[in-house]
Amino acid sequence: MKKLINKPDDVVTEALQGMAAAHPDLLRVSFGPNYIVRADAPVQGKVALVSGGGSGHEPMHGGFVGMGMLDAACPGDVFTSPTPDQMIEATKAVDGGAGVVHIVKNYTGDVMNFEMAAELARGEGIEVEAVVIDDDVAVQDSLYTAGRRGVGTTVLAEKICGAAAEEKQSLQQVAELCRRVNVNGRSMGMALTSCIVPAAGTPTFQLGEDEIEIGIGIHGEPGRERRKLAPASEIVESLATPVVEDLPYEEGDQVLAFVNGMGGTPAIELYIVYNELHKLLEERGIKIARNLIGSYITSLEMAGTSITLLKLDDELTRLWDAPVRTPGLRWGA
């Protein structure tokens, strides 16, 4: 294992210390239990957004704490759900009296821990609405499994709902909006290489030199199929086609196209992916009205990409364009 770390056990703590040192204007970090809140929390009269999950997906979620996006993020160990004590403390720290939305990715551990935190928070008189994101079309048999995993749409939901909260929309409005983003978003990812969890020290899964995994999860969970490496055009087609056909996105639709890097793929390749996606959607008469290209929801050093589409309407577009100021996403402010 070759990593820029000191000790495997200290990875999460030291990365959080680094965030605190780098961004005191945007956020504060609490330790034991660990959580990150925006620098001016709690914002009175504003619905607060709390998310969280295992570490190793940076900049998600801690990098999205700040004006116009998340009020708090709860980082667990690498690829391990955070615990309710983190979530309840974060929830209390950001509650400005207008209620709190928990944005939860659909993994069994994350969902249960956030459920417990929500029950505890309600017990303390804080109104909490939880929204579960489950946008990964790679999981086909969702009736007989824990359901679709939460992936790329999470980033878009956090941005759009953060903007709505800044406008002082109500708890019910922000939660409904978050559900609407989830319903209109679909994703699928692929891996060129595996990743190494620091505490494990060895690759999470094995991929041959000429093999790729289509439909990978963000923790290296198996996807739809393993196949031989192919040109970017073919790979993009095998990701985008199931995404487009699932909702489905149709001729005349306006979409936000999000080309995400898994952590080890350079921007030059992500632009090749975007170029192929742009052509594919154009052929189907689907218009990319907004885009996001970069590594925002990662799996440590995994090389690969994921494609997320979000069907836009005027409100979603306006909220996407609204100012945001976080370590990971910043425009208009």
Place this chain on the structure above:
Amino acid sequence: MTVPHAQVVGWIEEFASTVAENREYLTQLDSAIGDGDHGINMDRGMKAVLGKLEGLEGDDVGGLLKTVGMTLVSSVGGAGGPLYGTLFLQMGTATAGKSELEPEDWAAALDGAVDGVQMRGKAEVGDKTMIDALVPARDAFRSALADGASFAEALNRSAGAAEEGMQSTIPLVARKGRASYLGERSAGHQDPGATSSYMLLKTAAETWSGGA
């Protein structure tokens, strides 16, 4: 026979040492169909519980079990933390204010455990989870009492039913949790959660019926 507070503590300690002894075994079971951390996580959680027991005062069994639950919730993580945390919290609610457990109190605790885990995990018997050990154990305990069995005998029948339930998970296809993504490939493996739940009931029977 009743089970006094001190013996409930004894059961928790016995469960903790059984989990520690089987840390690798539980982790192995989890590696086959999950993410390979069940033994590590449960051991970390039960060690944290042992630390909490040292400073605990009074003889309220309900308070003791709630403390165990809250400690597991904040130290285990993953799905095991909320599931075992809820199990103990509900057992604690069912036994609040008791300084010793009558058979009917333990039956109520088992009801609380089953209801809590089902509420949290939304699993049914046959989904290849903890529930496959817990439900038969609860049912066997209640029917043993109805048959007029002693507390000790009912505990032993309950543990036996949990063991059969645990073994029944081997051919099952998982429908909950990370194992469910494996589909048919999850068959042929014993469920790690059902296994630790069996250990929980086995240690109760051993600690209490042996000491009675």
